[in-house]
Amino acid sequence: xxxxxxxxxxxxxxxxxxxxxxxxxxxxxxxxxxxxxxxxxxxxxxxxxxxxxxxxxxxxxxxxxxxxxxxxxxxxxxxxxxxxxxxxxxxxxxxxxxxxxxxxxxxxxxxxxxxxxxxxxxxxxxxxxxxxxxxxxxxxxxxxxxxxxxxxxxxxxxxxxxxxxxxxxxxxxxxxxxxxxxxxxxxxxxxxxxxxxxxxxxxxxxxxxxxxxxxxxxxxxxxxxxxxxxxxxxxxxxxxxxxxxxxxxxxxxxxxxxxxxxxxxxxxxxxxxxxxxxxxxx
Numbered sequence: 097x098x099x100x101x102x103x104x105x106x107x108x109x110x111x112x113x114x115x116x117x118x119x120x121x122x123x124x125x126x127x128x129x130x131x132x133x134x135x136x137x138x139x140x141x142x143x144x145x146x147x148x149x150x151x152x153x154x155x156x157x158x159x160x161x162x163x164x165x166x167x168x169x170x171x172x173x174x175x176x177x178x179x180x181x182x183x184x185x186x187x188x189x190x191x192x193x194x195x196x197x198x199x200x201x202x203x204x205x206x207x208x209x210x211x212x213x214x215x216x217x218x219x220x221x222x223x224x225x226x227x228x229x230x231x232x233x234x235x236x237x238x239x240x241x242x243x244x245x246x247x248x249x250x251x252x253x254x255x256x257x258x259x260x261x262x263x264x265x266x267x268x269x270x271x272x273x274x275x276x277x278x279x280x281x282x283x284x285x286x287x288x289x290x291x292x293x294x295x296x297x298x299x300x301x302x303x304x305x306x307x308x309x310x311x312x313x314x315x316x317x318x319x320x321x322x323x324x325x326x327x328x329x330x331x332x333x334x335x336x337x338x339x340x341x342x343x344x345x346x347x348x349x350x351x352x353x354x355x356x357x358x359x360x361x362x363x364x365x366x367x368x369x370x371x372x373x374x375x376x377x378x
Contacts, residue, residue: 189291
């Protein structure tokens with residue numbers, strides 16, 4: 097792809113999306129950066145003052161918003177060469193503390209949001225004879241841990257739909273791949289939503305929740321810089337044919353490999369060393 101290619105990034109007001117928008121724009125891309133909440137898009141608009149970054153309202157939970165945003169891009173550019181399906185969030189809470197509404201909201205954004213944007217962009221890429229799509233998954237898709245089971249389930253769904261899309265779209269020269277980052281220093285923890293009954297003093301999972309929250313906070317204190325994520329995106333775009341999956345950190349590659357090499361019993365034993373409160377009662 098030439099440096100003047102056109103990119104669409106969803107969820108670009110912070111974190112992975114904002115960093116990638118800046119990284120691509122500094123390399124000459126014309127970047128359309130989708131956001132949902134104007135009150136949280138200040139950093140994005142600041143970036144747009146100095147770089148070829150064009151903020152657009154795009155709520156991936158709403159089909160009309162997605163279709164309108166794509167039409168705006170096509171009116172100005174006539175093409176979309178790269179889509180980073182990044183919009184998503186973490187719904188925190190043990191399963192019993194999550195309402196059906198909570199779980200639906202998690203899948204609405206993390207899974208159906210990807211499908212809505214892809215449904216609007218893929219016909220464009222088919223007509224122009226090619227394009228690239230990177231879906232942002234997570235290492236959590238393969239490692240379900242306490243408090244983020246709904247998030248992990250949504251990212252496992254992203255893994256499966258990416259695999260199908262990758263095979264379905266090859267005939268038209270559209271490449272599809274997945275990014276599976278682990279802990280990266282972004283606002284993901286601060287922006288996490290809590291399930292309906294997570295903070296209820298009567299919840300049977302109060303102890304697990306508090307211990308899991310402390311564990312997550314400690315992990316993210318030592319998380320990798322977001323530049324590792326953007327470097328991986330650039331690596332994927334530099335490949336003539338994108339790989340099926342891109343793991344961002346060395347630790348992610350180790351965890352992913354061990355998950356599939358170790359028998360389930362041994363893997364679970366290892367997790368009980370990490371989450372000591374998840375052992376069988378004596």
